[in-house]
Amino acid sequence: MASPPEPAKPATILDVARLAKISKSTVSNVIRGRDGIAQATRDRVHLAIEQLGYRPNVLARQMVQQKTNVLGVVIGDLANPFYSEMAKQIEHHASARGYRVMFCDTQIDKRLELAGLQSLLDYRVAGLVFLAYAGDAESEKLVKESRVPAAFVTCMADWGDVVSADDEKGARVATQHLIDLGHRRIAYIADPSVEDAADQARAAGYSRAMAKAALPTRILHWQGVDGRALLEASVEEVLLGAERVTGIFSSNDLGAIEILDCADRLNIRVPEDLSIVGFDDVMLAGLRRINLTTIAQPKEVLARIAITTLISRITGELSGGNLRQIVECNLVVRGSTAPPGEQPPGS
Amino acid sequence: MASPPEPAKPATILDVARLAKISKSTVSNVIRGRDGIAQATRDRVHLAIEQLGYRPNVLARQMVQQKTNVLGVVIGDLANPFYSEMAKQIEHHASARGYRVMFCDTQIDKRLELAGLQSLLDYRVAGLVFLAYAGDAESEKLVKESRVPAAFVTCMADWGDVVSADDEKGARVATQHLIDLGHRRIAYIADPSVEDAADQARAAGYSRAMAKAALPTRILHWQGVDGRALLEASVEEVLLGAERVTGIFSSNDLGAIEILDCADRLNIRVPEDLSIVGFDDVMLAGLRRINLTTIAQPKEVLARIAITTLISRITGELSGGNLRQIVECNLVVRGSTAPPGEQPPGS
DNA sequence: GTGAAAGCGCTAACAC
């Protein structure tokens, strides 16, 4: 029979040109919307495109332009709700602007990060979004040499645009919330899955609020990623010991929920005996069973600004020194905080 | 020394060829590991590559081969823990096999799905992974015409390889668990974010277990995505009415947690007054505060099989009719289920 | 307004 069931070869620009009885450069010009083309020609081309179901070959275009409309997104851990919620926003805004995204989950491992970046750059991504940055010097060198613009969202580096929540202020507000409730012994507990820079800023905000209230600081760190142990002291000591705290500000919601779990296990009531404030406001935090007071990061806004900035860099609309855009975050009071109550059971 | 700070143009295969005093095809042959090349030549080429910091231009390779090493991944909602946990596994296995992934969040909207697929296909993805499939006929037509292999993970279609948990059996086990505990009035509640096909299978498993125990079925649906209302009856009626249930099997963990919230609000104790079983075993379910009995989907296994199958299709190792691979899932008993207790408060 | 022609950097026949 004359026509095989499926045309294995998709139509090319040449097919369109032939059908429209016109040269392929003119077809190209029509497609790219260059002006200075007769309406009649334009119509003929569009008709031919229609008839053939022609779609420009992105690969060929990328090859000649040596650039893509793809953004590389470096993520710390896609299974972490904060990252996945951010990733969703990034994908959403990128695709709304005509860009596709390639995700790369690094587990905040420098070697994975480097390999992932190399691969993304091999694919000639037009820009990079770091949702987490392991801070590797090799990575920095690689990206800088590639001259691909980078945006750091919710993380930090001095060699690209930074879009971040006001971590220091958020931490201050969180800590102040506990102080205002009447807490005096308040610890800051850092979760390793939080970016170093963000962690520093949040610790600083905590320390500043505590200093202002003339209260002693106590900074603790979770040991390992899903360890239920602290580096500096046992959880029991922190929550039940002589110097036990009545308020905790966690560097992120996941860490705060970890503490919630510990408290439950030790029969410490939240918020009666222990108040907890998280950071991020992941979906989880809003669940009735969790009901965590937290500092909400405006994820949609962060993503929007990051994508807008990055695309401006790509197109060249924006040039010059690195931008550092800080957006406000705000306290969401839920059920995990209250004025300090009576002595915890067992003391 | 003589080298400029940044070579704006990356080295091409021609540069390597010149430096190694060899033709570019030979360089190409060396790079692609074709055998039948003198060791001396091979060494010279590698040396030149090293010196120039040469990296093959993926875009050019893709262009000539008219194919990429990119997988398109269609996701229902990246902010949904089940999807993001699956997405992580998919990305992991794909990158381990040398493939990059392009994610596309469709919100299970047919139009978004179609647009996303069109775009992925424009980029000549080598294969498609559907983590969710809206079941659009246009989408089907588009992908079939493109001849790009598709794998449906955790969802269903008759025009690609399917990798899925044994939803029907999982549901039977979940329901049987409740029956074994002594429950008699057990409802199935479907969450709209669950794929239709999976929902059907789970409902069927539930019905079968109930039928076997000669118990009446009661199938309910959440209204809207984050609605706290059911289609068929009020939550209060289901949980507190004369015909109230003592056991619920939810089509996914998120829906189960929703019910947990409702129960808490209505002062219904779980598991004393109400037992709940979920499906998926998202990270959330394991939190002490949630502590949900559930059917665990083996996400890592599902992803691995899907990627392996898809890549076999891509390379042509696998051909012929669509595969339908079903993997076992298993009951994880936690604290949300127990034998039915006394009458719920207020009755 | 439109078209001819020169690539983009690579792969893959096919000569030598």
Add this chain to the structure above:
DNA sequence: GTGTTAGCGCTTTCAC
């Protein structure tokens, strides 16, 4: 074993 050559499908000067 190695080199020559002809594209892949498109963009983009630059003539006409």
